[in-house]
Amino acid sequence: MQLSGKVALVTGAAQGLGKGCAEAILERGAKVALLDTNESAGQETAADFALKYGADRCTFILCDVTAKDQLEGAFQKVVDHFGGLDLVVNNAGILNEVQWEKCIDVNLVSVVRGCHLGLRYMGKQNGGNGGLIINMSSVAGLYAFPSPVYATTKAGVVGLTRSLGMDYKLGRDCVRVNALCPSFTTTAILADPEVPEDQYQHMKDMLERGGGLMQIPDVVKGLAKLLDEDDKNGAVLEVTVQGMKYHGDESGPWDRESGTHQPNLCIA
Numbered sequence: 001m002q003l004s005g006k007v008a009l010v011t012g013a014a015q016g017l018g019k020g021c022a023e024a025i026l027e028r029g030a031k032v033a034l035l036d037t038n039e040s041a042g043q044e045t046a047a048d049f050a051l052k053y054g055a056d057r058c059t060f061i062l063c064d065v066t067a068k069d070q071l072e073g074a075f076q077k078v079v080d081h082f083g084g085l086d087l088v089v090n091n092a093g094i095l096n097e098v099q100w101e102k103c104i105d106v107n108l109v110s111v112v113r114g115c116h117l118g119l120r121y122m123g124k125q126n127g128g129n130g131g132l133i134i135n136m137s138s139v140a141g142l143y144a145f146p147s148p149v150y151a152t153t154k155a156g157v158v159g160l161t162r163s164l165g166m167d168y169k170l171g172r173d174c175v176r177v178n179a180l181c182p183s184f185t186t187t188a189i190l191a192d193p194e195v196p197e198d199q200y201q202h203m204k205d206m207l208e209r210g211g212g213l214m215q216i217p218d219v220v221k222g223l224a225k226l227l228d229e230d231d232k233n234g235a236v237l238e239v240t241v242q243g244m245k246y247h248g249d250e251s252g253p254w255d256r257e258s259g260t261h262q263p264n265l266c267i268a
């Protein structure tokens, strides 16, 4: 996707992977709205970006993605402020197995809502120009992981992405929907996950056996790949220290015999 002059909305963008994604999008010439509950970090990030990329290209919107009205209001504010919407990155997420309902709300329910809003504002059948949605899942959504509710939310994001990325939907909306699945990356989420001790110990072990931590720029390379590969829709990209690979390209039972797959009807 060519991003010069386009408009992006990134949730959970005050810090961490959301901030890294937002900066990569700015570097490619788009305007970016940063949504987050952390007002001080969000304002600071927006101020930094304004200095580097221009005050007219970045805005912070205080938004709890789990509050339906706030998320809807934030999408409307972005369109009012920048005059359109072309790219949504549903990134905000937490790991909390104690307050597990909250974990589902932030990581899954809000991503469903973010996708619906993205389709509402970008979908051609609604008067939009088409666009791209990138959902932040995790390697935990692809393989067994010691924190089961977190893993469930991330697997849910994979299923949501694949199904919203079906060709018949693209033919109607011209909005591609893809997911990024990073492994352990150095951000604040690693510092204080609210998980029982046995889960934490098991994660430490997985981290060691998996080859260690990635850094934010490693994951941003995955975002860049999804931005560049305009033919990808419903794609699920794993990003680890071992490299990047797409998941789940195999045909379902309905396509298996013929080996055919309907081509995309429209590329945004």
Ligand SMILES: NC(=O)C1=CN([C@@H]2O[C@H](COP(=O)(O)OP(=O)(O)OC[C@H]3O[C@@H](n4cnc5c(N)ncnc54)[C@H](O)[C@@H]3O)[C@@H](O)[C@H]2O)C=CC1
Binding pocket: 011, 012, 013, 014, 015, 016, 017, 018, 035, 036, 037, 038, 063, 064, 065, 066, 091, 092, 093, 094, 106, 136, 137, 138, 139, 181, 182, 183, 184, 185, 186, 187, 188, 189, 190
């Ligand atoms: N760091 C890692 O190892 C991995 C992280 N991820 C995912 O990446 C995404 C970003 O996480 P990180 O940058 O690592 O963590 P982080 O904790 O540094 O950033 C998360 C951001 O989301 C915001 N946020 C949390 N709840 C929110 C809400 N209700 N509304 C709006 N904003 C909210 C936080 O304030 C924070 O700015 C998450 O979805 C996480 O699950 C996926 C795979 C690996």
Ligand SMILES: CCCCCC(=O)/C=C/C=C\C=C\C=C\[C@@H](O)[C@@H](O)CCCC(=O)O
Binding pocket: 095, 137, 138, 139, 140, 145, 182, 183, 184, 185, 186, 189, 190, 191, 193, 200, 203, 204, 205, 206, 207
């Ligand atoms: C294999 C799937 C990885 C998916 C990672 C993910 O989506 C979210 C992880 C969130 C929190 C994980 C916390 C893990 C903590 C410990 O492993 C700890 O050892 C991390 C230490 C970090 C450091 O050395 O700086």
